[in-house]
Amino acid sequence: MAKLAVNGGRKVRSKDFPTWPVFDDQEEKAVLKMLNSGKWWRFSYGEGIDWHEPKKGDRSEVALFQEEFAQFMGAKYGIACVNGTGALDMIIRALYIGPGDEVIVPAYTYVAGATCILQSNAVPIFVDIDPDTYNIDPERIEEAITGGTKAIIPCHFGGQVADMDRIMEIAQRHNIFVIEDAAHAHGSEWNGKGAGTFGIAGAFSFQNAKNMTAGEGGIVLTNSYEIAENIESLTWSGRKHGRPWYEFYQLGWNYRMMEFQGAILRVQLKRLEEQNSRRRENAAYLTKLLKEIGGLEPVVIDPKGAKYSVHIFMIRYNPEEFRGLPRAKLLKAVNEEGILAFSGYTHAVTCPVGLPFTFNTCQNRME
């Protein structure tokens, strides 16, 4: 075997990975058009809190984007906002989840999946993940349900939709809400149905690393008119449809998405399907090759969730097959070879101790 780069050998890969985000003159044109219009926020078009009555003529980029994204994922309503964290926060608020209420959340998720619950003084109840999929383990949800449980927030981790058949069945039986953290799941499906459209509402992020991005951004999808209207009010500081501008009806925020973001995201959405299918091809190829090496187990994909965004390609590392080599040393050796890989969320959201055997590779760096 050739000498490893970490020991002074030649790198396996000397070419840089492509940069992210991917964009071209379509984004440039869209942003310039928006800039030169002088209409930099949605209200310049007279659109806003009266979002559910689309105007004729010139439309706001954000208003168009939220309709296009909702339609693409198969939801009735989309409410664009500043980021995925805000989207989750607003869903909790719109469902009137409050002090002492319990909300079930996977133990391994992004921190906002749990802090959005704390923001409303509710209590996150952690349920372990399935080590094969990194998604919440449906087998363990029921034992965490009590009389105080109001909702479950499955995260579609890495883009693979959690087992929504089982989660919805459990939630319906116990009469609790399902809020989908779909921050990784743009274009992902479960059994042909779009992520974020199963539960009462779903939250997406358009932060810079995501499969479609404007640097920052978020959206809530829902099929409920009532929730959509309430979330729209929350993003507009608690204003109400049809009422004067300086009347406020609830404690809200200014969580509005900018027109610049809307203009970019409309272009990014057009690329998503092609990019996602390329990611799936690449992931299948990498999975096949990794199967030849013991001790590096790629995430297991359920056939029902096979159409997924491959936002993160996750690998579980078994050090026993590498004579006990610590993960950090393996990652250093892989990185030295010119291959992108990192330890991901290094620990569960519940605890400060690392999950030492998992890592991610090539987040969004496609070829």
Ligand SMILES: Cc1ncc(COP(=O)(O)O)c(C=O)c1O
């Ligand atoms: C799973 C998950 N949920 C929620 C969020 C929050 O999104 P944002 O960074 O846009 O606030 C993220 C962001 O990275 C995420 O990965």
